[in-house]
Amino acid sequence: MSPLIPFPDGGYAFLEGVYPYSQGVVALPDFAIERAIFSQPVPMAEGFRRIARFLALQNRPKTALCAAELRSPKPFSFEGFVEFNKGYVSVLEQWQLYRDGRNPVARSNVAPEANPPAEPCFYAFCYTVPSIQTGSFVVAGSGEWPEGGRFPEDIVARGDLSPAGLQQKSDWVLATMESRMKQLGTGWKHATVSQVYSVHDLHALMPRIEQRIKPSTITRHYCRPPIAELEFEMDVRGVYLQRVI
Numbered sequence: 058m059s060p061l062i063p064f065p066d067g068g069y070a071f072l073e074g075v076y077p078y079s080q081g082v083v084a085l086p087d088f089a090i091e092r093a094i095f096s097q098p099v100p101m102a103e104g105f106r107r108i109a110r111f112l113a114l115q116n117r118p119k120t121a122l123c124a125a126e127l128r129s130p131k132p133f134s135f136e137g138f139v140e141f142n143k144g145y146v147s148v149l150e151q152w153q154l155y156r157d158g159r160n161p162v163a164r165s166n167v168a169p170e171a172n173p174p175a176e177p178c179f180y181a182f183c184y185t186v187p188s189i190q191t192g193s194f195v196v197a198g199s200g201e202w203p204e205g206g207r208f209p210e211d212i213v214a215r216g217d218l219s220p221a222g223l224q225q226k227s228d229w230v231l232a233t234m235e236s237r238m239k240q241l242g243t244g245w246k247h248a249t250v251s252q253v254y255s256v257h258d259l260h261a262l263m264p265r266i267e268q269r270i271k272p273s274t275i276t277r278h279y280c281r282p283p284i285a286e287l288e289f290e291m292d293v294r295g296v297y298l299q300r301v302i
Contacts, residue, residue: 061240064161066120066153068185071161072240074197075204077142078164081196082123082183083241089188090123090195092299094181098128104179105148111302117184119152124183124195124294127166130173132285135208141177165198165292167254167280183296192247195294196237198254200287201226209286218288220261226289227262231269234293245270247295254280254290 059072059080068088072080084090099107112121133141149155154162163183183195201213209215213229214222234251238244245251251274253259259266259277267275282290 090193098178124163126181163197198292200282
């Protein structure tokens with residue numbers, strides 16, 4: 058179990074995760090989480106500049122950034138993923154988000170199989186605003202690998218793309234989403250969108266998945282997880298306002 062840590066400078070609390078991202082965030086009392094999606098993916102450096110400008114126009118500090126959704130040209134090697142994260146986290150540190158070895162910002166980072174970007178980009182982001190609404194949240198993306206475990210040895214059903222293997226992978230990821238939501242004090246019934254990322258045929262899995270998730274919340278993305286050898290990823294959010302910018 059990860060501790061839920063208040064981050065009052067941002068108006069949210071977060072589940073402690075790993076160096077590049079937290080496991081999820083939930084709005085503190087008197088705040089709500091909103092989402093902004095770019096009309097076209099924006100390269101990382103320009104994306105950070107646009108997010109800073111957007112937050113300033115909303116009279117919100119940079120520390121209000123609570124979740125990022127990224128798109129990459131292709132899955133990274135494990136070593137390449139580690140190197141990419143250094144540049145990303147260095148900006149969060151400049152923004153006073155990454156502090157004392159803790160990163161409060163949740164994240165997903167996937168690689169579109171069709172029309173991938175030429176370089177890593179921002180796809181969307183979430184931020185907090187003052188609000189009387191309660192309980193909005195974002196669960197960070199996770200694939201079928203126990204974070205902190207051996208890579209790639211501990212990948213669930215590693216290399217098994219059979220229906221049974223994909224079932225094991227999806228079961229693991231769904232359980233991870235459920236565990237994180239429970240720690241955030243929420244659950245599937247409060248989710249507004251459940252995003253699924255895979256390039257494999259999931260038709261046979263859907264009845265089992267829809268027994269746990271509200272079908273109306275499921276959004277399928279034809280994308281691969283960010284690290285080679287992972288095949289199934291999800292993130293979940295309960296956010297009631299979205300902008301396109």
